[in-house]
Amino acid sequence: xxxxxxxxxxxxxxMMAQLIMTTFTEDWYMAKLLGLDPKVVxxxxxxSDSWVLLVIDACVTISHFVFGVRFCTLWxxxxxxxxxxxxxxxxLGSPExxxxx
Numbered sequence: 001x002x003x004x005x006x007x008x009x010x011x012x013x014x015m016m017a018q019l020i021m022t023t024f025t026e027d028w029y030m031a032k033l034l035g036l037d038p039k040v041v042x043x044x045x046x047x048s049d050s051w052v053l054l055v056i057d058a059c060v061t062i063s064h065f066v067f068g069v070r071f072c073t074l075w076x077x078x079x080x081x082x083x084x085x086x087x088x089x090x091x092l093g094s095p096e097x098x099x100x101x
Contacts, residue, residue, distance in 0.1 A: 008073045012063070016080050019059045023052050023084060032092040047095030049085070056081050 024030060028047045031038040038047060060081040063074055 005073070008069045011067060011069060012073055012077050015059055015063050015077050019056060019077070019080060019084065022055050022059075023088060026052055028095045029088060029092055038095070049089075049094055049096050052088075053085060056085060 024033065027042060027045075028038045029052075031041050038045075060078055063069065063077055
């Protein structure tokens with residue numbers, strides 16, 4: 001018999017995996033991970049981090065409002081949501097640095 005705590009933990013681990021995978025499906029970060037220059041590969045396409053930030057926010061918000069999971073189980077997802085974007089930008093760079101408004 002699987003108890004509620006195991007189901008909650010599995011849900012949080014699944015949400016964390018989804019959050020990481022979704023962030024790295026962004027073309028800019030995927031090209032950088034493969035050691036390619038995104039500007040050359042995608043020939044002048046405009047890149048923005050807005051989509052990545054919205055996905056991080058949506059995952060954390062949905063986990064609170066939709067799933068009946070206790071807060072003490074959700075803190076790893078919240079910590080990942082808080083630290084993921086700064087870590088990715090520090091390691092791979094950001095397309096926003098090249099944007100001119």
